[in-house]
Amino acid sequence: MVLRRASAAAGVASTEPEGRRGPGEGPVLSVRDLGKDYLIGRGERRVAVQEVSFDVGRGEFVCVVGPSGAGKTTVLRCLSGLTPPSRGEVLLDGVPIARVADHVGVVFQDYSRSLFPWMSVAANIALPLRVRKVPREHQRKTVSAVLTQVGLDPDVGGRYPWQLSGGMQQRVAIARALAFEPELLFMDEPFASVDAQTRAELEDVVQEIHDRLSVTVFFVTHDIDEAVYLADRVIVLSRSPAVVRDIVNVPLPRPRNQLETKGGPEFNELRRRVFQLVAGGT
Amino acid sequence: MALDVSSQPTLRSAPPPETGRRAPARMLLRQGGRLLGGVWLFALMVALWWLLTEHSTSPYFPPLHTILNELAKVWFFRAAQQDLVPSMEHLAIGFAVAGVIGIAGGALFWRVRVAREALTPLVYFLYVLPAPVLLPSFILLFGIGSFMKVAIIAFAALWPTLLNAIDGMRSVDPLKLETARTLGLSPNRTLWSIVLPAASPQIAAGLRNSLQVAILLMVVSEMVASTAGIGYFILNAQQSFESVDMWTGIIVLGVVGSILNLIFVIVERLVLRWYYGERALQQA
Numbered sequence: 001m002v003l004r005r006a007s008a009a010a011g012v013a014s015t016e017p018e019g020r021r022g023p024g025e026g027p028v029l030s031v032r033d034l035g036k037d038y039l040i041g042r043g044e045r046r047v048a049v050q051e052v053s054f055d056v057g058r059g060e061f062v063c064v065v066g067p068s069g070a071g072k073t074t075v076l077r078c079l080s081g082l083t084p085p086s087r088g089e090v091l092l093d094g095v096p097i098a099r100v101a102d103h104v105g106v107v108f109q110d111y112s113r114s115l116f117p118w119m120s121v122a123a124n125i126a127l128p129l130r131v132r133k134v135p136r137e138h139q140r141k142t143v144s145a146v147l148t149q150v151g152l153d154p155d156v157g158g159r160y161p162w163q164l165s166g167g168m169q170q171r172v173a174i175a176r177a178l179a180f181e182p183e184l185l186f187m188d189e190p191f192a193s194v195d196a197q198t199r200a201e202l203e204d205v206v207q208e209i210h211d212r213l214s215v216t217v218f219f220v221t222h223d224i225d226e227a228v229y230l231a232d233r234v235i236v237l238s239r240s241p242a243v244v245r246d247i248v249n250v251p252l253p254r255p256r257n258q259l260e261t262k263g264g265p266e267f268n269e270l271r272r273r274v275f276q277l278v279a280g281g282t
Numbered sequence: 283m284a285l286d287v288s289s290q291p292t293l294r295s296a297p298p299p300e301t302g303r304r305a306p307a308r309m310l311l312r313q314g315g316r317l318l319g320g321v322w323l324f325a326l327m328v329a330l331w332w333l334l335t336e337h338s339t340s341p342y343f344p345p346l347h348t349i350l351n352e353l354a355k356v357w358f359f360r361a362a363q364q365d366l367v368p369s370m371e372h373l374a375i376g377f378a379v380a381g382v383i384g385i386a387g388g389a390l391f392w393r394v395r396v397a398r399e400a401l402t403p404l405v406y407f408l409y410v411l412p413a414p415v416l417l418p419s420f421i422l423l424f425g426i427g428s429f430m431k432v433a434i435i436a437f438a439a440l441w442p443t444l445l446n447a448i449d450g451m452r453s454v455d456p457l458k459l460e461t462a463r464t465l466g467l468s469p470n471r472t473l474w475s476i477v478l479p480a481a482s483p484q485i486a487a488g489l490r491n492s493l494q495v496a497i498l499l500m501v502v503s504e505m506v507a508s509t510a511g512i513g514y515f516i517l518n519a520q521q522s523f524e525s526v527d528m529w530t531g532i533i534v535l536g537v538v539g540s541i542l543n544l545i546f547v548i549v550e551r552l553v554l555r556w557y558y559g560e561r562a563l564q565q566a
Contacts (some may be wrong), residue, residue, distance in 0.1 A: 082460055099463070106464035113457045118479040118556045127475065128465040162560040180466070 388447025446488025
């Protein structure tokens with residue numbers, strides 16, 4: 001199993017992985033009445049997420065938007081297994097999640113804290129492979145394959161993360177999350193701390209990864225344009241405590257293009273709708 | 283602007299990293315200047331000592347040149363073997379034991395909650411005891427041999443490393459631990475690959491502190507109960523009115539301490555290259 005995954009990972013840049021997920025196998029993620037409270041001291045509770053239900057299909061790209069402080073990140077943390085929910089359940093491939101599953105990757109917003117500064121870029125990316133006992137030779141191949149996949153030269157592997165620019169560091173973090181071939185990729189506002197041009201480039205990196213590897217992506221953002229540009233469906237959360245306000249289908253054709261897709265009337269109509277939902281209108 | 287990813291050129295590692303590199307000649311000059319800035323006062327003090335004691339006839343403040351002559355005579359042969367070697371052995375073993383137990387103890391605290399809760403009061407109780415106070419009981423328990431000296435050195439030097447290891451491991455960035463979870467690292471693997479390296483700068487600070495304490499206890503243990511060692515040499519010289527010998531012992535001790543500290547700093551810089559590199563870049 002591990003070996004098969006590793007060899008598929010090594011071929012990441014060039015080949016389509018064998019059809020391991022087709023439509024009609026049921027949703028990857030099923031979220032039923034999910035709720036999350038936080039203790040805020042003196043026995044008081046604050047409800048961060050009221051009640052959220054939705055499905056995420058295999059190979060789907062789902063974005064979550066909502067007003068700031070709506071609990072978007074909390075939802076992602078519950079879905080990825082980082083935080084146990086207070087109410088309701090999260091089914092991953094039909095099974096309730098108890099911890100971060102083996103075939104799930106997470107990319108955080110703060111790449112400089114999430115990368116390990118004492119390891120080279122290559123060692124950072126190879127770490128999840130090392131713990132899965134992937135042979136060294138496979139590790140090496142996978143590292144350069146995923147680096148290429150995220151648009152970095154394989155030579156970057158010899159550097160330390162902190163020697164790279166912010167955008168490149170986030171590419172490394174994405175490469176590391178891809179290294180062990182996750183079927184499901186969680187991204188928590190991954191591009192919130194890079195500049196606009198880098199952001200556009202990284203959006204296209206993620207888009208291409210999704211299109212080419214047919215990986216399922218669950219993407220939290222506060223940027224409505226970004227959500228509409230990337231997603232198959234946009235889940236709009238209400239103000240905290242969060243409920244699902246609406247789910248907007250985005251039927252824009254793929255591959256999408258920063259200039260053409262974002263310039264079209266359909267895109268504008270969709271972003272207007274999502275904006276209204278976020279702002280609290282109808 | 284290449285927006286289509288498939289045609290986008292791959293990014294090389296060229297742009298940001300070379301911030302730390304300057305013209306070599308100017309850097310050499312800067313480093314030389316910094317070295318000079320750290321050395322002149324020290325040199326001045328030595329020169330003053332030399333000049334002020336040059337014609338001294340006081341038995342308490344012999345001329346520096348007499349001390350240095352005697353130092354060369356005594357320490358390069360007889361005393362080095364008789365007093366310096368055993369001292370250094372005790373120091374090395376005691377410091378190593380303290381370092382290993384300190385780091386392993388920190389790891390135990392991080393990993394095993396029962397151990398953490400049970401040991402915390404004990405650790406803080408023993409930590410506040412000044413180690414020299416325990417010397418009489420150590421002598422009673424272990425005699426006055428090498429074992430007692432190594433034991434008291436290890437005991438006293440343990441606390442700075444242990445407490446820094448505990449604190450450093452406890453304050454590892456939670457996002458790093460979460461990242462480890464998302465990558466599928468087991469708790470033991472997380473300890474080894476994430477927590478220890480992340481805490482290593484603070485552990486190094488603790489070890490450095492432990493080294494100072496170890497040197498201190500090395501000397502103190504030799505002054506209380508010993509027939510050899512540098513501490514014994516200094517005390518014995520003072521009690522038999524050999525003030526020149528006493529001063530040579532003090533100078534040797536200072537030089538040895540400085541060399542050990544220097545070695546420590548060099549090793550630390552090499553091992554924690556990533557830490558100092560990252561910090562220098564952040565401050566640039």
